[in-house]
Amino acid sequence: MTKQIEEVARLILTSKRIVIFAGAGLSTESGIPDFRSPGGVWDRYDPEDFSFQNFLSSEASREKYWQMATEMYGPMKKAQPNLAHLAIAEMEGLGKLDCVITQNIDGLHFKAGNSEDKVIQLHGTAMVVSCLTCGKRYDRDEIQERLRKGLKAPYCDDCRGPLKPATISFGQSMPEKETQEAYHRSSLSDLFVVIGSSLVVQPAASMPLVAKRNGAKLVIINRDPTSYDDMADLVIHGQAGPIMESILKEVKKGLNNP
Numbered sequence: 001m002t003k004q005i006e007e008v009a010r011l012i013l014t015s016k017r018i019v020i021f022a023g024a025g026l027s028t029e030s031g032i033p034d035f036r037s038p039g040g041v042w043d044r045y046d047p048e049d050f051s052f053q054n055f056l057s058s059e060a061s062r063e064k065y066w067q068m069a070t071e072m073y074g075p076m077k078k079a080q081p082n083l084a085h086l087a088i089a090e091m092e093g094l095g096k097l098d099c100v101i102t103q104n105i106d107g108l109h110f111k112a113g114n115s116e117d118k119v120i121q122l123h124g125t126a127m128v129v130s131c132l133t134c135g136k137r138y139d140r141d142e143i144q145e146r147l148r149k150g151l152k153a154p155y156c157d158d159c160r161g162p163l164k165p166a167t168i169s170f171g172q173s174m175p176e177k178e179t180q181e182a183y184h185r186s187s188l189s190d191l192f193v194v195i196g197s198s199l200v201v202q203p204a205a206s207m208p209l210v211a212k213r214n215g216a217k218l219v220i221i222n223r224d225p226t227s228y229d230d231m232a233d234l235v236i237h238g239q240a241g242p243i244m245e246s247i248l249k250e251v252k253k254g255l256n257n258p
């Protein structure tokens with residue numbers, strides 16, 4: 001492990017355009033379960049119930065969606081950034097981060113200190129609610145307060161359109177600007193570091209391929225093996241928090257003794 005950590009640090013020290021690609025595994029040490037691990041979200045809920053078509057299909061489906069979304073929001077709202085989030089934020093401070101392409105909707109990158117223009121939220125955010133008809137945006141807590149007072153499924157104050165967390169559900173179109181930007185940054189990167197993703201959901205999972213095809217070094221830090229491990233330049237299996245903390249320590253040593 002030490003050799004691998006030193007090697008990732010060396011790659012960070014010698015690279016110019018470093019992209020971090022984050023998945024739910026980055027936030028499990030902050031108390032937010034991931035999706036596909038035992039005990040994960042898709043162990044407890046049926047993904048079908050979360051599909052966009054289902055949400056649009058009926059009042060009853062939207063009530064069920066909001067009930068599940070409310071259960072998931074609690075731990076997310078309370079969560080604090082862990083060592084891996086903090087290491088990524090510090091990389092930005094050291095001028096060693098081009099951007100973070102995140103699949104996560106928990107907003108922890110910002111709580112850790114990353115700036116807005118450095119984080120591309122590919123799957124949206126759970127911290128905001130938007131109207132599917134007029135696009136009006138609401139603070140999540142304000143809507144949760146209405147639900148706590150008995151509302152089952154919220155509608156827009158302006159146009160009565162259905163309100164939904166501003167996340168991208170299965171079957172919902174991807175956010176155009178963010179997706180284009182993510183592809184662009186991936187293609188320009190010279191070091192692409194995947195942290196905590198099973199790399200099975202498209203189009204997000206094609207970003208490491210775009211980076212690799214354009215000459216970037218590909219590093220994967222994940223607790224379990226992924227189907228991309230064979231094509232990666234370096235793979236570390238383990239907990240993202242302590243691994244990223246050790247890598248950052250090596251990077252700082254390298255920056256202090258060039």
Ligand code: APR
Nearest residue numbers: 023024025028034035036103196197198222223224239240
């Ligand atoms: N450190 C490192 N890796 C971890 C840790 C940890 N502490 N905890 C979990 N992992 C790894 C797991 O081994 C797993 O391979 O993180 C990965 C998480 O994979 P998924 O649960 O599939 O999450 P993700 O890849 O982000 O899912 C992509 O799928 O359900 C949709 O929209 C949702 O954005 C999500 C997308």
